[in-house]
Amino acid sequence: MITILNEQHKPLAVLDQYFDDEITEQVNGLYTLKFSVYLDDLKSPYITVGNFAEVEGQYFNIVHHRRTRADSGAVIISAECEQVAYDLIYHTYDQFIHTGTPTTLLQYALAGTGFTLDTVEITELVSVEFKEEASVRAIIIAIATAAGGELKFDKYKISLLRRRGREHSVQFRFGKNLLGIVKDVDAKTGTAVTSYEVNVVELRSLPEFAMLEAFELGDTVDIIDEELGINEKQRIIQYTYSPRMRINSKVVIASAILGIQDTIYRLQKTSVAKDKWMYGVKIGPEEGIVQERYDKRAKSIWNADVFKMQKGDGSGSYTDALYFNPANGEYEFSGIVRAAQFIGGSIQIGSNFSVDQTGHMKAVGAEFSGDITASVITGGQVNGTSITGGTVIGATVMTSYYGDARVELRSGYADIGVFSSAPGNPNIFGIVDNYNSATISLPNGGDLIANNNDFEIVAFNGKIEINAPDGVYINGIRF
Incomplete structure (x- = not known):
């Protein structure tokens, strides 16, 4: 029977009259349930998206249903369901790049999804790398593939086994339990994959066999058809059967097959969709x-x-x-620029350095470790050990700082001074023009003064004055 459950997994209805029912499961692939019922006013309203179908102790999401009126006038409701682990396709990581044991990686991938980890038989370290958005479903399949294991889903519990199924001597032989066989060769992925779709009679259901001919997903079996020349030992990688009555079943026998989840994932990662990441690239x-x-x-x-x-x-x-x-x-x-040559108009760095298109540079300060060649240097102050050039123009030229022994030339009225380094920095020698008043100052206050064609010497409060047109005076006496 099939029990319909609500979102809290509480029973809503029990279906005991259903048909066209089948469960299909692949190794590391899809896990689905399909069934049909006739319209029932009491039970049919519960067959809706969002509810669950429980069968054989397994939970399936009802993801699609449709109603069809048959030729007889009866209304048939068909439902398609996915085992609840399919929900992991809606949980995603922007990227998933990790190395560790399968247990560690699976626990990390399943965190926050509502699913728990059950049995893990593989302990070797594995690496999984998704540099773009990926679903948790795709991630756990990648972990299983990297570990060389196979996933098993039980409601909301997930196990990673080294291998599902077993090797035994069950035979699918034409004339015994093999009803039909289709050989399928698929090279759409670039590599040819051969598989057999086999319709079989499940002899386990017959009392005389008493489960001796039972098989499960992952089992290795013999497939024999003498007329077609087929005698091979292969694994069951997909198994489809009726949960109502296991009699006529279908298996796919091959070494590999793409499941619907793998196909969806491959389409997601090979199709350019708006505003979706693909290998680190997004177009929107x-x-x-x-x-x-x-x-x-x-x-x-x-x-x-x-x-x-x-x-x-x-x-x-x-x-x-x-x-x-x-x-x-x-x-x-922003960063470091390296180039063999720069050709351009002007340069502006911040507000304190610029070079215009004529080559004129403005800067707050500069340091040079080589030669500076210029025809004219104009400025307020020049400090240095040696200045060599044609012309030096400035307000003041000094051989040292104020307070030190120095020679000083000041602009305006031709002031020239020689100063000692003694306290008070007395003037040793000076020439002061003061606009037509030429004064020569000597040490200790001695002056030589020439004004209006007069010549005057004053030393130690004494005075010697020579005025050529009117004579020569010594100590105030005219000679």
Whole structure:
């Protein structure tokens, strides 16, 4: 029987009159249930998406149902269901790159999904790498594949076994239990895969065999058809049977087959969908082409308006490292530039350094370790051990700082001074023009003064004055 459950897995209805029922399971692949019933006003309303079907102790999501009126006038409801582990396709990781035991990786992948890990028979380290978005369903299949194991689903519990099924001597032989056989060769994936679809009579249901001819998914069996020249030992990788009555069943025997989940995953990863990541690349109407490293350390954005290369911190936050905006004429770069030659118009770095198109440079300060060649240097102060050139123009020229022994030339009125390093920095020798008043100062206050064609010497409060037109005076006496 089939029991319909609500979202809390509480029984809603029990179906005992159903038909066209079958369960199909693949190794590391799909696990589905199909059944049909006639319309029943009491039970049929519960056959709806969101409820569950329980059969053989297993939970299946009702994912699709339809109603059909038969020629007889009866209404038939057909339902398609997926074992609840299919829900893992709706849980995703932006990336999944890990190395560890299968137990560690499976626990990490299943965290927060509502599913738990049961038996794990493989302990060797494995590595799984998804650099783009992937579903948990795809991740656990990848873990199983990397470990060389096979998954088993039991309601919300998941096991990883080294191998499902066993090797024994069950034979599928034409004339005994083999009703029909189809040989299928599929090369759509690039490699030819040969499989056999076999319709068999399940002899286990007959009392005289008493389960001696029983087989399960993963078993290795003999398939024999003398007329077709087939005598091979192969594994059952897909098993379809009626849960109501196991008599006429179907098995697929081969070494590999793609399941629906694998096909969906392959389509997701090989089709370019809007705003979906594919191998680190996304195409969408908002940003255009976006490329992002799996560790979120770098990202590029390219569209008709801008081109950006960004540096990331690993958590999803980015800053522009290279920015092009042709429409606005903006080109920005943060980092180190290495080039053999730069050709351009002007340079502006911050607000304190610029070079215009004529080569004129403005800067707050500069340091040089080589020669500076110039025809004219104009400024307020020049400090250095040696100045060599044609012309030095400035407000003041000094051989040392104020307070030190120095020679000082000041602009305006031709002031020239020689100063000692004694306290108070007395003037040793000076020439002061003071606009037509030429004064020569000597040590200890001695002056030589020439004014209006007069010549005057004053030393130690004494005075010697010589005025050529009117004579010569010594100590105030005219000679």
